[in-house]
Ligand SMILES: Nc1nc2c(c(=O)[nH]1)N[C@H]1C(S)=C(S)[C@@H](COP(=O)(O)O)O[C@H]1N2
């Protein structure tokens with residue numbers, strides 16, 4: 001070891017992350033002090049603890065709020081608000097930052113007045129109070145919700161939030177819909193059910209009954225507490241992996257039948273594979289990924305960068321995320337954070353040494369069905385020019401400029 005180097009105090013701001021730290025943490029521990037610890041290592045003064053009362057900390061009655069130094073915000077418009085994914089780590093969206101899409105505002109529902117009616121092709125139609133729902137065996141699962149219209153492009157200065165902030169992830173708790181269906185004695189000939197929300201929009205969607213027998217849930221808890229009003233308090237339908245719109249909030253009625261209902265919502269905008277309907281989307285959200293760090297408006301410095309992002313698929317697990325740091329010429333397999341859950345945002349990381357030259361960084365995901373996220377060009381080639389705005393999941397690229405600024409690379413599909 002070079003003693004001269006050791007004697008020089010290093011300012012934290014000047015300290016570059018060394019290759020050793022990043023690639024071989026074990027190497028560092030191999031150097032053991034032989035004689036006096038104090039002679040061998042750099043001496044630094046321990047800074048005094050600033051008077052905590054002088055810090056703008058939580059105020060009485062405000063305990064439990066975020067540090068005043070942190071300010072992630074949902075971007076509201078009159079119909080939705082978007083999750084600031086570029087400000088988050090890993091995959092759970094704090095409940096107050098869960099994106100929210102409503103067609104007629106957020107109703108305020110008294111949980112003691114709440115009732116869910118299930119009727120139609122059943123032996124015993126029933127009404128469930130919230131208390132009734134909570135008495136059934138409960139299940140907890142973590143999954144994402146994504147709005148089918150989750151795609152924006154157009155200009156360089158767009159954040160992840162603006163491009164695809166209509167997806168979020170929570171840990172949900174509730175009852176399996178199949179548990180309720182068994183209780184009611186659903187007619188085996190039933191093929192569809194209608195889900196109706198209790199908001200002024202009276203949002204209704206027809207859902208193939210196979211989803212009820214598979215993994216559909218009625219959920220009343222989100223990230224360890226009652227679900228937020230914006231997420232459908234006191235109870236909503238959760239259809240893991242299926243387009244956001246089918247996850248009917250403020251759920252008040254389920255009607256079981258042997259045909260789809262063709263409600264206004266579904267025939268005008270959100271569609272499913274039915275003859276004579278132009279868009280033949282499936283209910284499942286396709287696999288998609290995005291680099292959230294570095295992304296606009298972040299900047300980077302030369303040296304080691306941990307590229308981070310999220311990847312997901314409505315059809316199952318993420319099996320592979322590849323990252324390119326040279327505009328798609330070469331691809332490297334990123335590390336995936338365990339546990340990798342079905343139909344869930346999955347965190348990925350890839351270590352990259354940036355040499356300061358201009359480049360593009362991008363990610364693409366492959367899910368367990370073997371499907372790989374397409375480029376926008378591949379999407380257009382597959383669907384035609386009149387591609388519409390729904391179920392868009394193209395590879396997203398960020399341009400890294402020489403000065404370290406990172407900007408979105410907008411691509412036009414019109
Ligand atoms: N009752 C009702 N349910 C609804 C909606 C609505 O307006 N009313 N919006 C839908 C749409 S379009 C989406 S994308 C998801 C969004 O769920 P979130 O607001 O909890 O993120 O809820 C769906 N469920």
Ligand SMILES: [Mo]
Pocket residue numbers: 101146147148149244245
């Ligand atoms: Mo949506």
